[in-house]
Amino acid sequence: MLSELFSGILTLSWGNLVMIAVGALLIYLAIVKKYEPALLLPIGFGTILVNIPLSSAIDQMVGALQHRGVLSIFFDVGIATEIFPLLIFIAVGAMIDFTPLLENPVMFLFGAAAQFGIFGTMMVATLLGFDLKESASIGIIGAADGPTSIYVASRFARHMLGPISVAAYSYMSLVPIIQPPVIKALTSKKERMIKMQPMPCKIPRIVKIIFPICITIMASLLAPTSAALIGFLMFGNLLRECGVLEGLSKTAQSELANLVTILLGLTIASTMTADKFLKPQTLMILGLGLIAFVFDTAAGVLFAKFLNIFLKNKLNPMLGAAGISAFPMSARVIHKMGLQEDPTNFLLMYAAGANTAGQIGSVLAGGILISLIGGIRL
């Protein structure tokens, strides 16, 4: 009888202890280092919760009967069906102001170029022994966009969802550490000091309303698998820009975002069990995620330098690096780097344009990957 009462302690393994330490580390990073606390804290706490032996938070076999755990149920309802990441996209869309992008549409090109990390890392991952679907799921860490990473990984490699999510959110918060050395290695001081041409005049409201509708139609027609992703993102943006649904827009930006973030973080933690996480593969995924961010940054900068060969009014090549989706972190990093080189060089709005283009690019990249790889039988 006593052994049943103490069954939790008696079945505690080294794996459980290590994972509880991982959970505590994530909580530490969230609170002390402020690395994406909204996600890393729920993931960290959830990791502790699911690694308690016989935890009722996740599915357990009790004799011949399966006891359903609440986090496993959330996983089936929210992640396996892709509902949670899609709801987050409504919130993200409502938070994003595309005005800087509309004022400088050339920034769309950076939003495309800086997605190279996704595809480049996918190729590298296959060389490390991952199959195509796993490689695509690892590559999507380079989207620098948590919900897109979760969306793609939940389709292709659910067993790797934990490390992929942790890598995606951790590196997003490490953008201020990852991007500057790559940018400095690829640009000269003179290039970093390039000042941008003044922004054109005010964007009419009608353009801001037409934009999300038409982008959804065009993207969905050309890449139907991205319809849900881009559609939910742009729907959120339409709520923001339409001007008649302020209440819904604010709800999407605050209550919806916060509620789904809590559920998403805790639910992802249900995949962070010792048997799934403590593998050499996890270290490889974390390493490849870093490579993806470096590839993204390098591709954006090199593409901007390439464009400058043909342009009379040169673009600051650092803006290429803002084409990754880590919004608004990356834009702030580029702005700060510009100010370091020349205190009168204000790049924030241009970088924000490239950054929002990166958001659209990363979402489309997710849809394209699903379309290209989803149909392949391995």
Add this chain to the structure above:
Amino acid sequence: MIKTFLMALKLGLTGYFFLVGLLVMFFLFVKLLLKLFMRDK
């Protein structure tokens, strides 16, 4: 592994350039929108 890599190379490059094409199209579309609605500004 080499076969998988070659497949990833092919799909990766196809996907990347398709994405670039799509965003170039958006760039042209926004240019057109601005031309249409900012003519008098």
